[in-house]
Amino acid sequence: MTGRDLPKFQTAIPGPHSKELAKRLRAVECSQITYISDRFPVFWKSALGANVCDEDGNIFVDFGSAFGVQGIGHTHPRIVRIIQEQSEKLIHGMGDVHPTELKIRLAEKLRDITPGDLSQVIFSSSGAEAVESALKTACMYTKKAGVIAFEDAYHGLTYGTLAATHRLDFKEPFLKQIGRFVTHVPFPDSYHSPSTSKSGFDEILVQVDKRIKSRWEEPVGAVLLEPIQGRGGVAVPPDGFLSALKVLCEANGVLLILDEIMTGFGRTGAWFACEHENVVPDLLVAGKGMTGGFPISACIGSEQIMSAWGTSGGESIHTSTFLGSPLGAAAALETIRVLEDENLIRRSEQLGEKLIGKLRLLSKKHSMIGDVRGKGLMIGVEIVRDRNSKEPGAEETTQLIEELLADGIIVLPCGPGHNVLSITPPFVITEEQVDYAIGCLDRRLGERMPELTHEPFSN
Numbered sequence: 001m002t003g004r005d006l007p008k009f010q011t012a013i014p015g016p017h018s019k020e021l022a023k024r025l026r027a028v029e030c031s032q033i034t035y036i037s038d039r040f041p042v043f044w045k046s047a048l049g050a051n052v053c054d055e056d057g058n059i060f061v062d063f064g065s066a067f068g069v070q071g072i073g074h075t076h077p078r079i080v081r082i083i084q085e086q087s088e089k090l091i092h093g094m095g096d097v098h099p100t101e102l103k104i105r106l107a108e109k110l111r112d113i114t115p116g117d118l119s120q121v122i123f124s125s126s127g128a129e130a131v132e133s134a135l136k137t138a139c140m141y142t143k144k145a146g147v148i149a150f151e152d153a154y155h156g157l158t159y160g161t162l163a164a165t166h167r168l169d170f171k172e173p174f175l176k177q178i179g180r181f182v183t184h185v186p187f188p189d190s191y192h193s194p195s196t197s198k199s200g201f202d203e204i205l206v207q208v209d210k211r212i213k214s215r216w217e218e219p220v221g222a223v224l225l226e227p228i229q230g231r232g233g234v235a236v237p238p239d240g241f242l243s244a245l246k247v248l249c250e251a252n253g254v255l256l257i258l259d260e261i262m263t264g265f266g267r268t269g270a271w272f273a274c275e276h277e278n279v280v281p282d283l284l285v286a287g288k289g290m291t292g293g294f295p296i297s298a299c300i301g302s303e304q305i306m307s308a309w310g311t312s313g314g315e316s317i318h319t320s321t322f323l324g325s326p327l328g329a330a331a332a333l334e335t336i337r338v339l340e341d342e343n344l345i346r347r348s349e350q351l352g353e354k355l356i357g358k359l360r361l362l363s364k365k366h367s368m369i370g371d372v373r374g375k376g377l378m379i380g381v382e383i384v385r386d387r388n389s390k391e392p393g394a395e396e397t398t399q400l401i402e403e404l405l406a407d408g409i410i411v412l413p414c415g416p417g418h419n420v421l422s423i424t425p426p427f428v429i430t431e432e433q434v435d436y437a438i439g440c441l442d443r444r445l446g447e448r449m450p451e452l453t454h455e456p457f458s459n
């Protein structure tokens with residue numbers, strides 16, 4: 001496996017080893033966790049670049065970077081080496097008690113690559129924890145508990161973040177234990193609900209403003225959003241939305257928290273998606289692509305805002321066992337260097353443009369593609385039953401994903417209707433691998449609805 005391979009098959013997909021492992025897993029893991037069907041999943045054994053090899057020796061192309069994490073590619077040799085080297089020195093430290101120099105170096109690097117005056121950090125392990133750090137920081141700084149978040153937002157599944165995550169199926173069993181400090185307003189969505197206003201988002205700003213000024217509800221301290229919604233269906237707001245929101249927040253003394261867990265570290269063709277609009281958030285949350293796969297996350301803010309926490313008097317009121325992990329910090333620093341040395345953010349931008357162009361061409365041929373949207377290598381392909389009614393093709397999307405897996409392409413669904421193909425490949429994916437995947441999508445869509453492929457597929 002070179003990382004640049006096209007899929008190669010030794011067995012049917014999933015192969016006998018994966019099927020056997022699925023049975024063993026079913027017996028020992030809570031059955032809510034891993035989805036298992038006759039056609040899903042394949043058990044991963046190794047990975048390199050854009051390739052994944054399963055337990056049966058089949059090679060796949062990862063079109064999702066394993067949840068958007070592996071921008072620099074799987075098992076990058078420099079990350080392997082740095083983790084090996086660091087683990088011979090110190091694997092685990094005492095993050096908030098006897099720290100490491102590595103933690104300082106990573107914090108300094110984050111200060112350098114994030115925009116504006118973002119300069120102080122709170123580290124954690126998962127994305128949700130980092131969002132929690134931001135929610136708590138905003139509460140500390142503004143002394144206001146209310147938060148405005150957006151419909152279809154995904155910020156994690158811990159109790160604090162569940163309040164901000166919008167999808168009801170994630171929340172319903174726990175509603176009685178979830179805080180009620182979040183108000184959700186619509187996310188500007190020019191595909192599903194085109195706005196009648198010129199900007200495409202004026203009505204939403206009015207709703208945000210009204211909620212901030214409401215005297216009858218919890219005073220609002222923060223607006224929390226993803227600059228491009230990921231799990232919510234790769235929803236890209238119209239140009240100008242983020243900057244208008246920032247102006248509105250500033251005018252009202254409300255903090256703007258940007259959850260860049262999915263969009264950060266080059267995914268959208270910039271270090272952070274807020275750079276596309278020159279917006280500096282009050283708090284920026286990062287995770288996923290920050291390391292070549294080691295779990296570490298961060299909430300970054302200005303010194304002024306972070307100082308609201310006060311100084312530790314010996315026992316921090318906000319910490320965790322693995323905070324600032326030496327292995328994670330070393331891996332993150334090396335990931336940032338790899339992104340720089342290999343010019344991968346530019347590649348994400350350029351390859352993303354090409355890929356979006358190719359997918360839009362494909363949409364001319366297949367009316368099951370309702371929309372193609374995205375920035376950089378964060379792309380959504382909306383699968384619909386009927387282009388006019390935009391009726392979501394959820395079942396069709398599930399089947400497509402299973403069919404693509406059988407073709408050696410790993411891709412996942414997203415969106416409230418479970419009908420958007422989430423295309424977030426490693427930035428190192430080759431054009432040949434991309435073209436192979438597009439060819440498979442073309443063929444599979446053609447097989448599903450040949451009667452609808454009446455439009456000419458031309459350049």
Ligand SMILES: Cc1ncc(COP(=O)(O)O)c(C=O)c1O
Binds near residue numbers: 129231261262
């Ligand atoms: C935008 C966003 N925020 C938060 C999270 C939660 O991160 P984690 O799963 O690491 O807790 C995710 C994960 O998909 C995400 O995409």
